[in-house]
Amino acid sequence: MNSGRRINLSCLMVGRQIVRAHCAERSLHCRGIALIRATSDEQPVQDAQPRADFPSSRPLPDERRILWITDLHLADGDLHGREPIAQLRHVLAHFKRFHTDAELLVISGDISDSGAKQHYWLLRDELAAAGIPALVLVGNHDDRGELVEVFPRPESVDGFVQGHVDVGNWRLIGLDTVSVDGSNQPSFCERRAAWLELTLAGAADKGKRCIVFMHHPVDATQIAQVLDDTVLDAPELTTILQRHRERVELLAFGHVHRAITGTWNGIAVCCNWATSHQTVYQARVDSLCKEDVYRSPRFAYLRLLPSGVQVHLRSVDWEEAYRGAKDGVASMI
Numbered sequence: 001m002n003s004g005r006r007i008n009l010s011c012l013m014v015g016r017q018i019v020r021a022h023c024a025e026r027s028l029h030c031r032g033i034a035l036i037r038a039t040s041d042e043q044p045v046q047d048a049q050p051r052a053d054f055p056s057s058r059p060l061p062d063e064r065r066i067l068w069i070t071d072l073h074l075a076d077g078d079l080h081g082r083e084p085i086a087q088l089r090h091v092l093a094h095f096k097r098f099h100t101d102a103e104l105l106v107i108s109g110d111i112s113d114s115g116a117k118q119h120y121w122l123l124r125d126e127l128a129a130a131g132i133p134a135l136v137l138v139g140n141h142d143d144r145g146e147l148v149e150v151f152p153r154p155e156s157v158d159g160f161v162q163g164h165v166d167v168g169n170w171r172l173i174g175l176d177t178v179s180v181d182g183s184n185q186p187s188f189c190e191r192r193a194a195w196l197e198l199t200l201a202g203a204a205d206k207g208k209r210c211i212v213f214m215h216h217p218v219d220a221t222q223i224a225q226v227l228d229d230t231v232l233d234a235p236e237l238t239t240i241l242q243r244h245r246e247r248v249e250l251l252a253f254g255h256v257h258r259a260i261t262g263t264w265n266g267i268a269v270c271c272n273w274a275t276s277h278q279t280v281y282q283a284r285v286d287s288l289c290k291e292d293v294y295r296s297p298r299f300a301y302l303r304l305l306p307s308g309v310q311v312h313l314r315s316v317d318w319e320e321a322y323r324g325a326k327d328g329v330a331s332m333i
């Protein structure tokens with residue numbers, strides 16, 4: 001859709017002053033996030049004129065934006081035909097260039113393929129260099145103890161990697177679904193249930209809408225590489241989420257390395273592509289997909305709107321190729 005309007009980007013401004021101005025203007029709570037804002041002198045233009053409103057379109061009033069990646073599988077060198085560290089740097093560079101208005105990055109587990117602490121330090125350094133605040137969750141490939149040492153979360157209890165971040169009227173909740181015995185099976189327990197109930201009740205007190213992020217899916221995916229016995233099947237979780245169904249607008253998970261959307265007991269669900277290697281939909285395992293078409297790191301860009309949440313599942317290279325090809329050409333969608 002071409003709005004027929006353009007925004008003058010001749011005066012891009014970056015830095016903490018803009019953060020403060022942005023926060024004051026919208027009465028928001030930010031955490032020193034570097035933002036880029038356009039000047040407001042919009043000029044009407046005719047259709048089929050160049051779109052000048054990227055790197056990112058301007059948020060609507062009351063809109064907030066966040067980013068979401070999952071399954072980084074950081075490893076030294078090659079993994080399944082890719083270099084996960086390079087994939088991570090590629091996607092973070094894309095965020096710095098095109099998504100500077102996002103207020104938070106959620107990373108839903110499988111940070112390291114082997115659970116090596118050095119990968120958590122690497123991620124922390126890369127996030128600091130990119131200037132992106134992040135909510136980091138644990139996956140079945142991770143070592144929870146090592147991860148917590150590098151990304152301590154004050155809210156977490158008994159060593160679980162959990163926490164929440166409020167962005168405007170939204171509460172973004174990260175839930176730990178990894179076993180405590182080191183097995184590959186997902187897990188939930190009374191302590192995590194109590195924390196989730198408390199966090200959702202707190203959101204209710206403040207009138208916030210919620211998105212719950214976790215590593216494991218809540219229902220069978222029928223994707224062989226992932227094995228459906230790694231689905232989180234926890235009646236306590238179902239009970240809590242059903243109790244807060246009006247408030248929980250989306251369950252967001254990783255683990256599957258493939259995009260899936262739908263509903264689960266009346267709640268919208270979304271599974272994100274991995275930043276590392278992807279899976280194909282097949283009933284029997286033969287090989288991981290190594291074709292170049294799947295090589296580009298994927299991510300999700302979430303628009304938090306008064307009407308609900310939009311999840312845009314994107315490929316870094318496709319986005320950049322499109323933007324390059326369309327530079328100076330009117331948008332066709």
Ligand SMILES: [Fe+2]
Nearest residue numbers: 071110255257
């Ligand atoms: Fe994974």
